[in-house]
Each structure stands twice: as C-alpha cells, then as structure tokens.
Amino acid sequence: MTHSAAQVSYLDDGHTLRSWLLSTDHKRIAILYIVAITFFFFVGGVAAFLIRYNLISPNGLIGSAETYNRLFSMHGILMVWFFLVPAAPVTLGNFLTPLMLGARDLAFPRLNLLSWYLFVIAGFIALYAVVGGGVDTGWTFYTPLTSFYSKGHVVAAVVAIFIAGFSSIATGLNFIISIHKLRAPGMTWYKMPVFLWSLYATSVILVLATPVLAMTLLLLAFERIFGIGVFDPAIGGDPLLFQHLFWFYSHPAVYVMILPGFGVISEIIPAFSRKELFGYKFVVWASIAIAVIGFLVWGHHMFVAGTSLYSAIVFSLLSYMVAVPSAIKVFNWIGTMHKGYIRFDAPMLYAIGFIGLFTTGGLTGLFVAALAADVHLTQTYFVVAHFHYVMVGGMVSAYFAGFHFWWPKMTGRLYPEMWGRVGAILIFVGFNLTFFPQFLLGYLGMPRRYFAYPQHFEALNLLSSASAMVLAVGYLLPLGYFAWSLLYGERASANPWGATGLEWTTPSPPPTENFAVTPTVTQPPYQYEHAETVSHE
C-alpha cells in the first residue's frame, strides 16, 4: 500500500478557520459538535451548580424565586436539547459511523454540516432566551402556564428548540441512510457493531418523534402570540392535550439519550473483557424493541394529571414492558464479563459505573411505573433523582466512557490513564452522593421546583449540594487532562486498546478519506482472542 499525498490526517488537512467551518468531513463536523456540546454542557452545569447552591438553605440563597425558576428552566432546556439529546449521536455518532461502516463519509456530508449550523443557531437563540430574557416554565412548558401566565422569552426558547429539532431530524436521516447504503462489502446487518444498531434505533426515534415536538411547540407559540385556543381551557383549549403531545416526543427522547449509551457500553465491555459480546442478537433487538415500545409509554408521565383510569393502567403495563429490554442488556453485559480477561482502563471503569448507575435509575423507574407508588412519588425529588440516575449517571457516564475509548482515535493522542481512572471513580462516587439523598427527599415528600422548602428537608439537601462539588470536580477533571493530552499526550497507535471494529484498522487520527482501501468484512464483530495482550502504556 502506497501512502499517497491524500493520506494526510484529517486534523492536518487544512489549518484555517474556514477549513473547519466549511468542512463536510464527518470527523471535523464531529469535532465542531464536540466544541458546541461541551460549551452547552458547562453552561447547563453552571445552572445546576446555582440550583444546588440555592438549596443549601431552606429559605433559598439566591434571593429570588423568579431567578431560581429561570435557573432550573435554563438547566433543563440546555441539558435536554443542547446536550443530552444530541450529544452521543452528533459527536461519537458523527465521528464513528462512517469509520465503523468502512465508508468515506456519511451519506449526505453537506446536510451534516447544515445540521451543525442549525444546532449552533438554535443554541444561541436558546442562550439568548434563557440568559438574556429568562424562561421560568421549566423545560416541560406545561400549559396554560406557558400559554399566557409566564413572563419571559418563552417564544424565543420555543423557536430555538424548533430549530434544534430540524438539526436532529437531519442527523437522524443521515445516519439511517448511511447505515442502509454505506456498509462495507461483507458487512451484513448482523455483522454490524452494536453501536451502529443503537444509533439506528436512535435515529428512527429522532425522525419520527421530533416532528411531533415541532408541531406542539408551533401550536404553543400560536396560542401565546395570537391567542388561538389550543391548550388553555379559558379560550377553548385542553391543557392535557399539550402534555400528551409533549411526552409523545419527550419520552422517546429519553431513549434517544440512552440508546447510544447502550451502544457505547456494548463496544467497551467486550473490548476490555477480551471476549465476544454475550447475546449479540438479543442486545441488538433489545434496542429496536426499546425504540418501538418507547413510543407507547408517554402516558406514564400523567398518572396524576387527570387522564382516564384505563389509559393509566395500559400505560403502566407498557412502561414495565419497555423496561424488559433494558434489563436484558444489563444481563448480557454482565454475561460478557463472565470468564473474560478484564482490564480496568478508564473507559471500562466508566462503563462499569454506567451499569451501576443505569441499573439504579432503571430500578427506580419500576417505582414510578407502579401506579399507586407513582401517586406518592411523582413530582417530587424522587423523580428528579430517578431521571438523573438514568440520564446523567447513565447517559453521561456512557458518553464519557466512549469519549475516553475513542479519544486516541479522534485526536491521535493518549490521555493520562491514571487521571482518567480518578475521574471515573470521582464521578461515580460524587454522583451517588449527590443524587441518592434526593430519592429520600422525594419519598419524604419534597416537591420539585421549590425555591424554598420546609426546614426538615435541610440535612439531605445539604448533603446533596456538598456532594455536587465532588461531582463538579469529576466533570471538570477530564476537561483538564484531555486538553493536556492534546498538547503533550503520547502519540496513539492505530489500535491502542487492541479492539475489534473497522475504526481501529485505520491510523489514529484517521486520514480525511478514512480508509486507503475500502475494507471488506468477513467476521462478526467482537472476535477477541484471549491470548492476545495489547498494551498502550
């Protein structure tokens, strides 16, 4: 194989700002997304910090309930639509999909760049809304509060989410078509890595659910601006209609957040257990099952909202059903570790942390899926803790796991392994100490979204706020050592973990065209040889 001039690393293929901002290379767009996503994660994180600061005292420390309501709305809006929903697909998904498929790029490279621009425009409008004017409706925008009663820049926030939705749809379409059409010769569906299956399931949800959100937000904006009665009963609307439409998107969106995480974990556990993924087909179809059943459970957000008794019973049953495939995945990951040759590099530590936190989040989901228990627990801190365990403990841990795993591929540098492990442990411990007390607070009855609270909730809130500092350090630490590794990190080989998968057969960082010769796939994924020992140290 001759190294032609075209075999230059994608990072060296142009150093001007223009060569980045107008690039249609999926790898460069992934890097652009990483910059944007990381920015929103830390802005949303600052809001979280201020929320925990306020709750140190029963009377609230930031002085104004309006500010507090704006903070948690900002936290929710930024974290959900500008971090959790897009994060894994647009960063890891963008970077890895063509590499894992053995392709040159995604099916529609320019559409890919367009979705980044839409995302960034949407992000700045959202920032203007939540920082410039303020929104105090919570990220859920319940009507009629949002229709007329709330002040602030609701319309701007809604426009931002509307635009971000188009970015999601474009990205989803791009992945679906790429996975259908661009698989390398020999890569049948069952020879695809699970990450791609997960991304496929995620993309289907994005394409089918996001338009419903767009319509809902449009109706909401029409009601607020023109007074057209859709949701406010005072002008002939139905307030529960909004909740139905909103959760029809927002519950599947939870799976948009977590499914790519499942994919990441399914790549990492076999790589660090030196063993084939246990029950590949079950793991794959569990993702598809989640994507399908996930569309049929939205009513479980409304068990005390005034929907019919019978619908509540059906939604409870379906909610238990959707938890089954998740349980199957957890068991398969553990099965993969059985009789493996397990190594404890940072990605694996994050992945194990993920299993622990996600399982806790999933199990507490059983509490709120049980109708009568939900009546007591919903709308309290129990729910706050539950979804943070799934989305932050689960999804963010998986995202970090994947980030560490593919960092050498993306940058061509190794991060300091010791610091990576310290970060993984800090996040696991800090997370549990921050959010476990909130389960107790919820059981004791502390409502969500309270600026000030009765004295007897103080001790647990104090514990939660103090521990959030540990968590904050855990999240800041990778920012530091990743930046360090960009400048001083050891050069990475093509395959530092000795992992399977086409992305590891090309140099780190990959050349612009990904593969010098289109690879051919003959084997199923995860064919790990026990005896082979590969060290990157």
Place this chain on the structure above:
Amino acid sequence: MNGYVPSVTVEGREIDFLILALFVVSCAVLALVFGLILLYMIRYRDESGVYRGHPSGKTWRFEISWTAATLAVFFLLFIWGGDLYVRLFQPPADALQIYVVGKQWMWKVEHQGGQREINALHVPINRPIQLVMTSEDVIHDFSVPAFRIKHDVLPGRYETLWFRVEKPGTFELFCTQLCGVGHYSMTGEVVAMSQPDFENWLSGGAPAGQHEDMAAAGKELYAARGCSGCHGEGGVGGSPETTGVSAPALAGLIGSSVKLQTGATVTADEKFIRDCILTPDKTPVAGYPQIMPSFAGQISEEKVLRLIAYIKSLRSGNRT
C-alpha cells in the same frame, strides 16, 4: 429519618408497603448486578490465571430465563400497583365532599356549610373525604405526603381526590405542579380532627359572616344572575307558558342522562353543569333551542361551585 411522617391513611400504608416491596426487589437486583460485577472483576481480571474453560454455548437459554424472570416480576409489580391505584380512584359513596379551588398562589377551600378557608383544609377523621378541585388559572397539584397522595388541579375541569384520615394531626400540603414564580409558596396544612372537634370548628372556627350554606348561597346567585328567569323558581324548568322560553329543568338533573343535540348522551355531573353555565354553546340539550348566554368571565369558579351545590340540592319535584 428527619421529617419522616408515618402514613395516617390505610391506603397510604398500602402504598408504603408497595414501595417497600419495590425497594426490596431493587436491592436484590442491585446485589445481584453489583455482586456479579465485583466477583467477575476479581475472578476474571486480566492478571488472574483462573481457568476459564470453554465459553458457554446455547446463550439463548440464559436469555430466555432472565427475560422470563424479569417479565414475571414486572408483571406482579404492575398488578400490585394497578390494583391499589384503582381502589385509590374510587371513593366510598358516603364521602363528604369539600370544594377546593387553586389559584396562583393559594388554595381556597369551601365546605358545604359555606365555611371557607385559605391554605388550610380541616377534615374530620375516620370519614371518607372527597375533594372536588378546580383551578382558576394554571395547573396546580394538591399533594399531601402524609397521606401518600396527590392529584393535579386543572382549570376548566373538576378533578377529585379522596382519603380517610385515621389520626388527628396537622399535615403538610404542597402544590407539586409548577404554577409560576410563587409555586414554592403555595403550601398549607391539612388539619384532621375528631368528629366533635370538626363540628365545633365548622360552627365557630370560620370567620363570622361566612356561614352561609353553599347551596343557599347558590340559590341567591340563581336568582341574582337571572337563572330563574328561564329555568324557573326551584329549577322546575321553563316553557313558553310559564317563563316565556323553553328551558330544561334543573331539579333532579345531577346524575341523570342528558341527550344533546349532537346526538350524544352524557351523564350530568358537576363538570357538565359547569360547562353548561360557562360554555353553553358546546352542550346544547336536545329538545331546547340553544339560547342560554355564556357566563364565562362573569362568574368566578367559587360561585360556579355554589350554583352547582344549589342545583345538586334540587331533587325532582322539589320546590324549595
């Protein structure tokens, strides 16, 4: 635990028991998951020379087993939670009705005897209480952690919630649906008292001048707002001969079936009567011209409730 209040309702204790069961199941699963992970982390760590043998074949046997086990446990939990929920939804027939109106940011309560209170609810113990709740503005939620219950309070609807308290005491009341800037301050207390204490409170506890029975207050509204002009004194109904226009009778209306011009037949509950007063165009009654004006925006939620209390008090043939 700091701030822990044992449940003071039978249903609340059942919910606690369900939560305890869920907790035990969760702990068992977590012990299994963490136990296996820890075991494998130690036993199968890379450096460990333990004999791995052949990888197990027939993975589908494991898959079927743990899928079936998970389904079975989940189904039991579903049945348990659902059964209890259904019972929570159905108040005993003899429940004492109390009316609750939420607004930004206070709870207004009115008892049938006309006693009113704000951010407080007094109830007798050992008697089923049914709250009939509505909101003047946005969605609120009436939540009493000590009873382990809550329910959203919606504008334009009557939602209900019932409970029976076993012990006297004062319990926290929260609004748990984000309702604006003052959401956190929309709190109050539920005071449960023995029946004699409650009777005393009803007769002397509320401020003077507010003792008028809800139905009696509704009767005054019925006359003052001109309802009687068409529907007749005592809600007997009107005809061109008596009142000059055809208007349906209201006496005996509650609980009866009403045929609408749309062809639908509805049961006349509180919500139906409310809709007829505020949006009569949407509920035209078969056999009558729809000439009733809307009272939307002219009459508060509390006054609508009083009118309903009056109409409910009118039995067929009753001429009060």
